[in-house]
Amino acid sequence: MTQKTKKIQVINGPNLNMLGKREPQIYGSLTLDQINTDLVQHAIPLGVELDFFQSNHEGAILDKIHEIFNENIAGIIINPGALTHTSVALRDALLLMSCPIVEIHLSNIYKREGFRHKSLLADIVTGQISGFGHHGYKMALTAIADMINES
């Protein structure tokens, strides 16, 4: 019997489409496309499939989460951008999901302005990776793939 490929949803929030141009001293010089391409390469030996979604609109991100609620998603990697610090609605949407969720930030949010120290998601996600730049996405992917393969 062939097993269905495990799908991991990668979600990037507001302003992350501007990576490469946006404050490169903080967020690095890679574009989101480059990060995603690198992630696809990383996913191959892990035997997982990736789906990418980016939006600058909170509602569109909520709609995407509602859409995948009915799919057999094995995990979520989310960089919510500034919605991390503001969005009860995003928190509530993620609470729908029962798969592992990794919250990722390119920068170390705890080393930055005080308003970035609070994540409204940190206590409802599986775990958080913050401060490892684009490597954080690969770390999240490895962690989720290992968790899936162990279960």
Ligand code: DQA
């Ligand atoms: C970010 C950190 C957030 O505070 C910020 O608003 C972002 C990016 C990061 O990846 O470091 O948009 O999530």
